[in-house]
Amino acid sequence: MRYIGLIVGLVLGAVGMYKIDYVLYEGLNYFGKYVFFAMFNLFVLWLFWFFYKRFKGALQIAMPILFGLVLMLIGLKFM
Numbered sequence: 001m002r003y004i005g006l007i008v009g010l011v012l013g014a015v016g017m018y019k020i021d022y023v024l025y026e027g028l029n030y031f032g033k034y035v036f037f038a039m040f041n042l043f044v045l046w047l048f049w050f051f052y053k054r055f056k057g058a059l060q061i062a063m064p065i066l067f068g069l070v071l072m073l074i075g076l077k078f079m
Helices: 004-027 033-054 058-078
Strands: none
Touching: 004 033, 004 058, 033 058
8 A cells, every 4th residue: 555656656657658759759869869768767756755755644645646646647737
């Protein structure tokens, strides 16, 4: 039960990151864009882990879900 927030948040975040990466990938035309996308996606995964480890109780479930929801809404806004 403790991991449900992390799993749901990661699924929502994956949808949002796919949409964001899809839009940004076409706009960047330099060699380092692959490194940029790798580091940006790893940073987002680190944020999920940070929100999961930082809070206790109900916030430990809610914060990754909220962050994933915000990320998904930003991704849908880009489309």
